[in-house]
Amino acid sequence: MLRVSLRNVLANKLRLFLTVAAVTVGVAFVSGTFVLSDTMSRAFDQLFTGLTSGTDVVVRGQSAYTTGAATQAQPRPLDQALVADVEQVPGVAAAEGGVTGFALILDRDGLPIQPGGAPTLGASVGGDEQLAGAVGFREGRAPGGPDEVAIDAGSAEKAGYQVGDSVDIVFQDGRDTFTVVGIVGFGTTDSLAGATLAGFDLPIAQQLLGKVGVVDEIDVRADDGVTAGQLRADIAAVLPEDAEALTGLQVADEGSAAVRDGMAVFSRVLLIFAAVSVLVGSFVIWNTFSVLVAQRRREVALLRAVGASRRQVLTGIMVEAGLIGLVSAGVGLLAGVGLAVGIRSLLKLIGIEVPTTSAAIEPRTIVAALLVGVVVTMVAAFVPAWTASRLAPIEALHDAAPTAAGIGARRRIAGWLMLAAGVAGLAACATVGNEPALTGLATLTAFAGLVTAGPSLAQGMARLADHGRRGGGWRMAARNIARAPRRAAATALALTIGLTVVCAVAVTASSLKASVADSVTGGNRSDFALQPAGAGLGVSPAAADLVRGLDGVDTVEELRYTSALVQGGSRTVVGVDPAGLDQVVDLGLQDGALAAFTPGTMLLRAKAAEALGVTAGDPVTITFPETGERTVTLAGTFSQDTLLESDYLIPLADFEENVTSRLDGSVLVTIRDGASPAAVERTLTQALAEYPNVTISDPAQLTADAQASVDQMLGLITALLLLAVVVAVLGIVNTLVLSVVERTRELGLLRAVGATRSQIRTLVRRESVLMSLLGAVTGIALGTVSGIALSRALLDQGVTRLAVPTVTLTVYLVIAALVGVLAAIGPARRASRVDILRAVTTE
């Protein structure tokens, strides 16, 4: 039986290729995701280990809680006097204080070198070479004087800076010019995951970064013969309560873990796309095997007649599926490694440099690829194989062409019921709102209904198309669809899955876009917003100071953000100056009074207050990462969703007390009555020339920017999902080729009695278009409905509007029809070239 299976697999190369391709895309996604995240994790492990290799113990401020990688919150700085205390501890060979902060290096044109999202770091550069670990000077020397700086090799290369060049750097307190005296590398890597680094002598760094008299951490090297663990304990004993000591290894692990956390989110997103591809692929496989089994009906029955048992028939087909799965898994694994390399190049292109190391192919990746490839193929092939094994030997004697039956009434009713229940569920979710889990469940139910009732849907569509002209392409195509409704449905459903997800995403994104405008302009009273350019970290408060007092400028309101625990839940808290708040934004106060918003109080959005179960006058506990628990009084609640982008407001004075960083997230500006906005904008632009990292936007631009970023995200997601759609198209090609092969005699007869080649091509093309449209219409309909429900489910996440992008959806429908035409090109040509004589002669 194995030989039979093997020969069957190799018998039709095109079919093999199409089938393998369907599985390969999914496997490639899975393995590519794993390879990428493993490679990056390994690289970062190496990097962090290298960076801390010379450091035995690190002393730093104690965080109130673990913030995780995403928030980037620094622990509270330590008093510099502590460095001397640590140095006194027996076993310490050297102890060095260090600071880090915001420093944006500008290129020769005065523009930020790093426009992307990676950090722009300023740091002190120590004198102890061993403590520096893998950080070393590629060129030049360590900075010493007040106007000397060392920059990372990545930035130096990007801007073309060399030792001796002068460079401008923007800090939170202003801008200054320095001379490059050294170029720093990190082992073999030029930069820390794309971050830029400007290094200064410690006292200079403290001054520039706003940390005079304090250090962020103390790096300690142990005497020979003293273990890091022992020294850590000894040092910990002399530390004040708000400081902690960790070994270098612990810090490296922390860094790696943080990267792994970040990668995990990224991987999960990629794996979702992988799952969609795999699901689509499994439909294609199911379909292919259904057709194969139908074609080999007589062969199978003959095998049964000559004594093959049911089990042998089943095993034979499953072995065939397994072989195809194995080939697909192998090809997919290779493609996955390629994909990983490709994504890495893509990341580099957008400015995220990933430390290089050889591609990490862990055993887990191989196992996952094989499992996905083989298991998915075999599961998808099982039902057709089982059906084949049920064939009675007598079937071998029947001559009738295999015509797949429709479905029984019970299945049809069950399918329609599920579909109705799913759609009703989606409608309910859309009405109630904020039910993401139920929305997902309802979508799945509706989809399961489609799968179950699919063949009767295909028949229904065929009946619609059957009203065409006699002998016309539509009518005959419809008949052919109706003849094998299960196959048509399975082919179309592969497309349905892809389009459902694509359309749900499209509807949600367009709703988000519409909502963004609301939240950006909602309650806004400001005329301009100063924001960090690109995905920069923040605006220097010095820039806000500069704007204050400019001609025509009235209120300048700085907004600073930090993550903190509010009643135990991690939230983004914004610090605002109560004095100017009412001038820049109309909060829509519901409860309490703005006058009561003084230090020691906070404002909450009504929804958040409701969720926390507090009302005006109640105490609220906020835990800051640096300073720990603070209890404040709720001064009032507001209703407006504003461009403050946070539901948790505290006075700026309180914020400064608990957060060291003084970078502004954005600065809102109003103009004096009667001042011309255009004139003020010119003034602002001129005044802020020194700060190229600050953009000046009016509310309309803010809306446009926010919408553009939604579009960008939508584009990225759609591009990834399109791979799944491509798999579905391969499925259509596969089905068409198989059905053309199956109908060689019919097509030959048609040609004999007078169908021209182009009429045959038209016939096949229309079958293809009908199947594509079936998939497209169901997919777009289900996707739109679930997209609407999903938008409603994200009501509390800020999706307040509902917008159905009819144009986009129509375009998808048209594209689906075109895809049908394209998918039919090969099969149609093949059909038009059938040998007439073979069809009409009886051998």
Added chain:
Amino acid sequence: MPPQRIDNPPVADLDEPPERSGIGTLPRAAPPVSGSSRPAGGLAARVQCARRTYGTGAASVVALADVTVGFPAGEFTAIMGPSGSGKSTLMHCMAGLDTLTSGQAFIRDTDLASLTDRELTVLRRDRLGFVFQAFNLLPTLTAEENITLPADLAGRSVDRAWFDTVVSTLGLQERLTHRPAQLSGGQQQRTAVARALVSRPEVVFADEPTGALDSKASAELLRFLRSVVDDLGQTVVMVTHDPVAAAYADRVVFLVDGSVVEELAHPTRDSVLETMKRLGG
């Protein structure tokens, strides 16, 4: 008077409204009726020095060796010969289903070699009718749709009166809405004959039309073919290996090894058998 016709009518696009040949303006093929107005003789189909070889070099097989033969209009001709004698090849080449290696094949005055694939297709659709041994019908179409298929492909409507005549003569009235799978073998073949006749072709080519039928169904079918020739002046060319079937014809052409070796007019079962014996078939 030979019937007027358009030699190469445009092939209708599948969705174009049917091109109606208005009655009286373009009578495509006047109903052949018996008597004086019957097409006045001539050859409906003929081949000249027809040669057909398959394969090349040493492996090449000569299926037709320079055959010259004609099939008079309004006659029922049977082509006989042992297996491999080239009788089917001859028919396929005359019907534009296969092409000659050398020589010429004509339907009336149309040289098939001068036609493109598309023109050949249109010729088959509009001027010829076919009945094959098996698999004559499209399983997705009803009997009626199968009968009107060539006209539907051309985007023309059929002459309903003629359609009814053919269908009732063949006894298919009750079967029109059935799919082929619901028809008996005899009914399927009669449906195929109806399809071949309904467009009033110049020649009906039948390739072993009774090969898969029992003797009763065979006799019915052959009687019908005989009557369309006698009553309607239809030209029929039939390939068969059955002496009983051949006896229904006006004339039998015998092929051996790709050559015409004998012609027999007014055959009977016995004369055919005797000729076959003599030819060593």
